[in-house]
Amino acid sequence: MTISAWTRVAGVIGDPVRHSLSPVLHNAAYRELALDWVYAAFEVPAGATGAALDAIRVLGFAGLSITMPHKTAAAECCDELTPDAAALQSVNTVRLIADGRLVGDSTDGEGFLRALRDAGRDPAGVPALVLGGGGAARAVALALGRAGAPVTVCARKPEAAAAAARLAGGETAGWEERGAVASRCVLVINATPIGMARADTAADSADPATAGAAPDLPLPAAALGPDHVCVDLVYHPRDTALLRVARERGAAAVDGLGMLVHQAGLQVEAWTGRSAPIGAMRAAAEAALAR
Numbered sequence: 001m002t003i004s005a006w007t008r009v010a011g012v013i014g015d016p017v018r019h020s021l022s023p024v025l026h027n028a029a030y031r032e033l034a035l036d037w038v039y040a041a042f043e044v045p046a047g048a049t050g051a052a053l054d055a056i057r058v059l060g061f062a063g064l065s066i067t068m069p070h071k072t073a074a075a076e077c078c079d080e081l082t083p084d085a086a087a088l089q090s091v092n093t094v095r096l097i098a099d100g101r102l103v104g105d106s107t108d109g110e111g112f113l114r115a116l117r118d119a120g121r122d123p124a125g126v127p128a129l130v131l132g133g134g135g136a137a138r139a140v141a142l143a144l145g146r147a148g149a150p151v152t153v154c155a156r157k158p159e160a161a162a163a164a165a166r167l168a169g170g171e172t173a174g175w176e177e178r179g180a181v182a183s184r185c186v187l188v189i190n191a192t193p194i195g196m197a198r199a200d201t202a203a204d205s206a207d208p209a210t211a212g213a214a215p216d217l218p219l220p221a222a223a224l225g226p227d228h229v230c231v232d233l234v235y236h237p238r239d240t241a242l243l244r245v246a247r248e249r250g251a252a253a254v255d256g257l258g259m260l261v262h263q264a265g266l267q268v269e270a271w272t273g274r275s276a277p278i279g280a281m282r283a284a285a286e287a288a289l290a291r
Contacts (some may be wrong), residue, residue, distance in 0.1 A: 015043055024288045053094060075104055078094060079101040095271060107266035112143055119254045120254075123148070125150075126147065127187070129187065130189050132191035132192040136233055137153065138167055139162045152170055154178040189235065195242055214241070218242060219242075226250030230242065234255075
């Protein structure tokens with residue numbers, strides 16, 4: 001990659017951000033598309049979201065990816081929001097348009113649907129259980145509801161579950177009921193961090209998140225069977241305990257890398273106007289995770 005005075009710049013802001021795979025994904029896309037673009041990571045502390053977005057107007061960045069803790073603040077700072085971003089009040093993608101305005105979008109939900117369809121699964125009319133009530137859960141619930149799936153959300157915090165379910169036109173059930181709800185659903189989506197790789201891998205067996213399940217599972221193993229499609233949004237490790245159990249019990253298993261790649265691909269398309277080279281992006285991510 002040769003950087004010149006003509007090189008266009010895009011990037012990601014977050015805190016922390018050094019673990020992000022976004023530079024790997026985006027730079028792989030730019031190489032494949034033969035674009036004179038470069039993508040970098042910028043560590044921006046909480047409270048400085050507006051300053052970072054103002055900077056991209058001045059510097060003429062092509063676009064910016066937004067990760068924690070800036071997604072909600074970015075929605076407040078943008079001049080315009082897409083329907084998904086407005087519904088979620090959360091932004092993971094900012095695009096600078098010709099008149100200097102910033103358009104905020106959320107590509108997570110559509111990224112999830114594209115990954116699911118890549119796996120040969122169309123959610124239309126398929127009962128779905130979403131585990132979790134955070135930003136990822138809300139994006140997935142919204143996307144599933146729009147795709148025609150009946151959605152039930154289970155989260156430890158009832159108010160978070162209710163907020164996610166409203167986006168889907170769905171319903172909620174108590175966290176302790178998640179096993180029973182799973183038995184009535186086909187799609188089971190883990191949108192919690194349970195199973196994610198951590199520097200401290202010691203499990204807290206008293207954590208209510210794992211009540212009724214092994215500490216690294218978001219629901220009891222017995223709740224899964226051959227009729228299920230189990231999706232784990234965790235992508236590091238790719239083969240989580242949940243996916244291993246799902247396969248052992250005859251369920252189809254879909255890991256979280258597809259959603260990560262597709263949400264980045266949608267950003268590439270929004271900024272460049274070109275179709276994202278999903279295969280090249282996935283290969284780059286797989287290589288990075290294997291290191």
